[in-house]
Amino acid sequence: MEKKRTYNNKQVEKKWQERWLKGKIYSPNLSVPDKKFYNLYMFPYPSAEGLHAGHAFSSTGSDVYGRFQRMVGWNVFQPIGYDSFGIHSENYAIKVGETPQTMLKRTTNHYERQFKSLGHGYDWTRTVTTSDVDYYRWTQWLFVEMFKSDLAYRKKVEVNFCPSCKTVLADEQVMTPAQAMKEPKNFDGSPVAEPDNARICERCGTVVEKRDLEQWLFRITDYADRLLANLAKIDWPAKIKLAQKNWIGRKEGIEIKYPILNSQFSIAVWTSRPDTNFGATFIVISPEHPDALKLTNSDHRKEIEDYIKVSKNISKYQRIAEGREKTGAFTGSYAVNQLNGYKMPIFIADFVLMDVGTGAVVGVPGHDIRDFQFARKFKIEIKRVVIGTDGDESEIAEEAQVQEEEGKMVNSEFLNGLDIHRATVKMMDYLEDRGWGKRTTSYHLRDWLISRQRYWGPPIPMIYCEFCAKREISYFTKHKPLITNHHDDWSSFGWFPEENLPVELPVIQDYKPEGTGRGPLANHPEFYRTKCPHCGGEARRETDVSDTFLDSSWYFLRYPSVGLDVSHSESSDLRTSWPDRSLSSALQRHQTQITNHQSLPWSQEVTRNWLPVDLYFGGAEHSVLHLMYARFVTMVLKDLGYLSFEEPFPTFYAHGLLIKDGAKMSKSRGNVINPDHYIEKFGADALRLYLMFLGPMDAKSDFRDSGIEGMRKFLNRLWETFVNLPRTKHESVEVLSKLHKTVKKLTKDISEFKYNTSIAAIMELVNSIRNAGRVSGATLNVLALLVAPFAPHLAEEVWVEVLNKKYSVHKATWPSYDEKYLSTDSVLVAVQVNGKLRGQVAVKLDKAADESYVVALAKSDQKISNWLAKGKIKKQIYVPSKILNFVI
RNA sequence: GCCGGGGUGGCGGAAUCGGUAUACGCGCAGGACUUAAAAUCCUGUGGUCGAAUAGACCUUAUGGGUUCGAGUCCCAUCCCCGGCACCA
Numbered sequence: 001m002e003k004k005r006t007y008n009n010k011q012v013e014k015k016w017q018e019r020w021l022k023g024k025i026y027s028p029n030l031s032v033p034d035k036k037f038y039n040l041y042m043f044p045y046p047s048a049e050g051l052h053a054g055h056a057f058s059s060t061g062s063d064v065y066g067r068f069q070r071m072v073g074w075n076v077f078q079p080i081g082y083d084s085f086g087i088h089s090e091n092y093a094i095k096v097g098e099t100p101q102t103m104l105k106r107t108t109n110h111y112e113r114q115f116k117s118l119g120h121g122y123d124w125t126r127t128v129t130t131s132d133v134d135y136y137r138w139t140q141w142l143f144v145e146m147f148k149s150d151l152a153y154r155k156k157v158e159v160n161f162c163p164s165c166k167t168v169l170a171d172e173q174v175m176t177p178a179q180a181m182k183e184p185k186n187f188d189g190s191p192v193a194e195p196d197n198a199r200i201c202e203r204c205g206t207v208v209e210k211r212d213l214e215q216w217l218f219r220i221t222d223y224a225d226r227l228l229a230n231l232a233k234i235d236w237p238a239k240i241k242l243a244q245k246n247w248i249g250r251k252e253g254i255e256i257k258y259p260i261l262n263s264q265f266s267i268a269v270w271t272s273r274p275d276t277n278f279g280a281t282f283i284v285i286s287p288e289h290p291d292a293l294k295l296t297n298s299d300h301r302k303e304i305e306d307y308i309k310v311s312k313n314i315s316k317y318q319r320i321a322e323g324r325e326k327t328g329a330f331t332g333s334y335a336v337n338q339l340n341g342y343k344m345p346i347f348i349a350d351f352v353l354m355d356v357g358t359g360a361v362v363g364v365p366g367h368d369i370r371d372f373q374f375a376r377k378f379k380i381e382i383k384r385v386v387i388g389t390d391g392d393e394s395e396i397a398e399e400a401q402v403q404e405e406e407g408k409m410v411n412s413e414f415l416n417g418l419d420i421h422r423a424t425v426k427m428m429d430y431l432e433d434r435g436w437g438k439r440t441t442s443y444h445l446r447d448w449l450i451s452r453q454r455y456w457g458p459p460i461p462m463i464y465c466e467f468c469a470k471r472e473i474s475y476f477t478k479h480k481p482l483i484t485n486h487h488d489d490w491s492s493f494g495w496f497p498e499e500n501l502p503v504e505l506p507v508i509q510d511y512k513p514e515g516t517g518r519g520p521l522a523n524h525p526e527f528y529r530t531k532c533p534h535c536g537g538e539a540r541r542e543t544d545v546s547d548t549f550l551d552s553s554w555y556f557l558r559y560p561s562v563g564l565d566v567s568h569s570e571s572s573d574l575r576t577s578w579p580d581r582s583l584s585s586a587l588q589r590h591q592t593q594i595t596n597h598q599s600l601p602w603s604q605e606v607t608r609n610w611l612p613v614d615l616y617f618g619g620a621e622h623s624v625l626h627l628m629y630a631r632f633v634t635m636v637l638k639d640l641g642y643l644s645f646e647e648p649f650p651t652f653y654a655h656g657l658l659i660k661d662g663a664k665m666s667k668s669r670g671n672v673i674n675p676d677h678y679i680e681k682f683g684a685d686a687l688r689l690y691l692m693f694l695g696p697m698d699a700k701s702d703f704r705d706s707g708i709e710g711m712r713k714f715l716n717r718l719w720e721t722f723v724n725l726p727r728t729k730h731e732s733v734e735v736l737s738k739l740h741k742t743v744k745k746l747t748k749d750i751s752e753f754k755y756n757t758s759i760a761a762i763m764e765l766v767n768s769i770r771n772a773g774r775v776s777g778a779t780l781n782v783l784a785l786l787v788a789p790f791a792p793h794l795a796e797e798v799w800v801e802v803l804n805k806k807y808s809v810h811k812a813t814w815p816s817y818d819e820k821y822l823s824t825d826s827v828l829v830a831v832q833v834n835g836k837l838r839g840q841v842a843v844k845l846d847k848a849a850d851e852s853y854v855v856a857l858a859k860s861d862q863k864i865s866n867w868l869a870k871g872k873i874k875k876q877i878y879v880p881s882k883i884l885n886f887v888i
Numbered sequence: 889g890c891c892g893g894g895g896u897g898g899c900g901g902a903a904u905c906g907g908u909a910u911a912c913g914c915g916c917a918g919g920a921c922u923u924a925a926a927a928u929c930c931u932g933u934g935g936u937c938g939a940a941u942a943g944a945c946c947u948u949a950u951g952g953g954u955u956c957g958a959g960u961c962c963c964a965u966c967c968c969c970g971g972c973a974c975c976a
Binding site: 238239242243246247249251253269270271272273284326351352353356357358360361362363364368369370371373374442444620623624690693694695696699700701702703704706707709710711713714716748756757759760761762763764767 | 889891892893894899900901902903904911912913914915928969970971972973974975976
């Protein structure tokens with residue numbers, strides 16, 4: 001009797017992990033551009049001691065795909081790194097009472113050990129850590145390029161400020177409690193007034209405040225149209241594209257100027273619905289509107305001033321909260337609707353926001369719910385100018401009668417009878433012809449706020465010289481902007497980029513934020529004191545650091561070039577990749593410099609061969625943050641001539657969320673899963689299989705401890721199958737057929753990320769083999785390959801040790817669907833179900849048998865009887881459809 | 889409110905083109921092995937009625953429709969999840 005070998009998962013997994021690393025199995029030669037597959041997993045930010053189960057879930061999903069691609073013949077490059085700069089890591093360092101440097105040294109080691117213990121096929125010779133000076137000098141370089149392109153500028157802006165994190169947040173980082181999945185809390189501990197409408201810090205859940213601060217911004221809005229248009233070209237989940245589309249929020253409209261009665265002034269409003277303008281009966285402007293007081297009559301001054309004062313103390317988010325009673329105050333002046341001479345009273349009301357449109361709204365109460373509510377309250381005339389689909393022509397007295405969507409124009413002179421969409425176009429033409437309005441497009445997207453008043457980030461590499469500022473000298477005095485030319489809409493005087501990068505982040509002890517509106521570096525003269533690059537006089541470095549999302553906006557460009565000495569010139573010519581449109585001379589000079597080059601953050605050759613990313617695998621929570629910023633940065637780099645493509649991730653797959661026992665994992669629930677525990681107890685293969693078996697990759701998956709036991713059992717049975725099941729030369733028909741089907745199913749399912757059904761199919765196959773009680777070596781070969789993406793350690797062990805192969809299973813070729821098992825007969829059968837004739841089935845066996853049976857639709861049993869009588873049906877048998885394929 | 893995606897056993901979830909609904913796994917029940925337990929293996933397992941491993945009826949959120957045939961297609965209703973939202 002053969003001696004039973006039992007499966008020691010711990011020993012096997014450790015052995016192969018070491019061998020893979022030593023043999024550099026997963027470190028491809030990137031100078032081979034053929035059949036390249038850049039498989040990218042969204043790198044984690046270290047804000048805890050190590051990985052949580054969500055990382056294990058999503059990274060395994062990415063790894064399975066990478067391993068599969070490798071087996072079907074692609075040269076797969078699968079890197080990993082750490083998004084270690086930024087607020088998440090800094091907050092964690094503060095929490096554990098360490099410097100970020102100390103904390104990261106420990107935790108990134110832990111992350112690395114965990115990633116390795118999961119058995120992922122990462123290229124450990126090419127990793128990226130965004131807080132390494134080798135990396136962030138290039139993040140700073142990117143900032144400088146932005147500045148030189150005139151895409152970076154300073155502006156005093158009303159910013160979101162988190163009093164707990166003591167920093168400014170981008171709009172995208174401010175969320176509702178539901179979005180952030182956090183309980184809202186006030187900084188001072190007081191109860192949150194309207195928790196559902198609160199806007200909180202994405203990171204800590206504190207209700208954000210509004211502050212006016214001078215900040216650096218990137219002109220992402222200049223790229224709004226391109227970001228929108230390109231969505232059609234990329235293969236991303238529809239919901240992510242939709243989120244980006246909504247976030248960009250492009251709307252065609254028109255800016256209309258209304259003269260003010262008895263005054264030389266006019267008021268500009270923006271509207272997307274000029275068609276209803278004959279029904280306009282009032283104007284509302286925002287309390288922050290610069291002309292608010294100018295438009296106010298002396299006898300209304302007191303009232304208006306009081307109103308503005310009160311509205312200042314209400315947060316923006318409360319102001320626009322739905323269902324809130326309208327408030328407002330009359331300025332005493334009127335604007336004239338030149339279409340019909342109507343005198344429209346001008347009000348100030350807080351529901352109008354200064355940063356939307358022109359900060360002024362024309363009120364059409366008959367056809368806008370919000371305007372209707374306002375008109376009701378202030379007893380303003382309500383005119384009907386549209387008859388909706390309900391045909392109602394009566395006076396509009398109820399909110400339900402307010403028709404916003406569809407209809408035909410009435411009471412609108414030259415528009416009468418037109419459908420509202422055609423009327424809109426006609427009205428725009430009319431207004432433009434007379435010079436009363438101008439078509440403009442409005443966007444929801446705002447410029448990207450880059451500055452952070454924090455310590456743990458790349459110092460913004462800019463220098464401010466007061467002396468030069470006074471003399472109105474700046475970088476742009478000598479240099480032309482490379483891309484756009486906005487520098488005259490902000491004062492760039494005194495600002496110069498640091499050419500000698502990196503600007504190193506000093507190691508300081510007092511790195512915690514103070515909430516003063518300035519970063520901790522502002523307390524360190526040894527950092528900020530410097531010389532002006534222009535006049536050589538005393539100057540001051542910028543002490544803000546850049547947003548974390550700048551670090552992660554380009555990391556995928558870095559990976560393939562890690563370890564290459566790219567600071568020497570590569571004689572490659574980028575000219576072919578230059579944009580066709582006419583270039584400014586400044587940009588042309590710049591591109592000549594690139595070609596001749598100087599240093600770059602990446603090798604041009606490797607980048608040309610390996611980018612863009614072939615599959616980007618990550619979470620949907622970055623829909624409008626990282627995924628938008630990375631696209632923007634890539635477009636800019638393309639325009640500057642550094643890259644030949646403008647979409648970094650042509651294919652993106654968004655994985656779902658991992659929950660535990662039906663609830664979201666959280667520390668307060670005490671249901672956070674540490675993958676280490678499960679790897680220790682069940683092994684990495686069991687954990688991988690279980691995580692992938694839970695459910696569809698893109699849905700919420702529910703982790704239950706009892707389930708993983710089953711996977712361990714399955715792995716043992718699998719091992720038994722390889723080692724102890726009696727061998728045979730002739731495989732049974734059942735097993736062959738099943739094997740056949742499984743190969744086919746997996747090939748399709750894995751490429752569509754249907755991992756759970758893939759694993760189920762493998763289990764079925766194994767059950768079928770074990771029921772047969774014997775197995776052929778050929779079948780085992782195929783089985784090992786099928787299992788390999790999911791349970792790489794076990795697959796490797798049986799491949800090399802049991803099946804005596806000389807090379808790694810991951811270098812083996814994925815099995816193909818072999819047609820030779822198929823018969824060439826063809827029969828036409830009638831199917832009986834439960835003794836009743838249920839239809840005629842033509843079963844063709846000449847080609848792929850198990851997919852090509854065709855159900856011929858018989859209109860009735862009578863018809864089948866007829867067919868039978870006429871001999872059209874050659875054979876009538878009872879066929880349980882489950883075994884239909886075998887009967888064939 | 890608008891725009892997406894869903895609703896299938898005790899649970900996670902399967903089901904190409906409309907063709908025996910509930911694959912695979914968990915759980916549960918019974919059995920084998922064992923002094924016993926664990927582990928392992930075998931059998932059963934949608935519901936109701938039924939002594940039944942006889943048989944019948946019902947069953948994919950609810951109600952209707954198309955079809956020889958509907959989880960799947962169409963209409964209506966209810967519920968859940970995600971995105972957007974006084975955006976002019």
